[in-house]
Amino acid sequence: MEMNRMIDFSNKPTITGEKVILRPFMVEADFPYLVECLKDPEVLKLTGSDSGFDQEEVLKWYQTRNGQTDRLDLAIVDKQENHLVGEVVVNLYEEADHSMNFRILIGPRGRNRGLGTEATRLTVDYVFANTNLNQLTLSVFAFNPRAKKVYEKTGFVLDSIDKDDLQYEGEWIDAINMKLTREAWQGTK
Structure with a gap:
């Protein structure tokens, strides 16, 4: 019997860590913080985006993010401050490798406190445990x-x-492509 290769992310979890909560977007409450993140000069630089x-x-x-079934988009909420500081995304399914892309964005209110590291770990653990x-x-x-060090x-x-x-x-900047296999992840558990 062939394994079902499609990934279904219609269920958007809430994942609680020590420092962050990953949860579906609450757009009205989150939007001012999202705009702050998306307009932040460091975010623009590190994501290769423009400010317009x-x-x-x-x-x-x-x-529309909470209604997507083929990807997982979650807000990163600082537990201490109780507001959005960024987002994690798992998207771009590749059938050949049965893999998906991970990305994270941390705005100015969430940097240098380990929030991105925890959000990355929580997302990776969730994806491999539930897909x-x-x-x-x-x-x-x-x-x-x-x-790169967090990854x-x-x-x-x-x-x-x-x-x-x-x-x-x-200046021209290289993109470093990285991967984490299920087997390697299981070896860390």
Whole structure:
């Protein structure tokens, strides 16, 4: 009997850690904090994004996140402050490898306190414990060593490098592609 390869993320969990809560978006309450994150100069740099976006379009986008079945989008909430500081996303299913992409965004209110590390670990653990995915993949720009270190601590390893993937302030920046297999994750448990 063939294993069902499709991933169903119609159930959006609430995952509670020591420092953060990962939960479905509550767009009205979260939106001012989301805008703050999306306009933050460091977020723009580290994600390779530009600052020009239409708030109405962004609002519409986030209003649809909880209804997506083919991806997992969760707000990262700082337990101490009780407001959104970022988001975690698992998306882009690849049938050939039975894998999905992981990404995280931490805004200015959530940096340098271990919130991103915990949110990454909680998301990875949830995905491997609740799906049959073979691996998670991600891409991080070379000028973001802090994120690369978080990913390595979580078990991600170098897969490949896309040379000169992003032009930033006149310089070309490599993208470092990493992966975490189910087998490697199980070895850390």
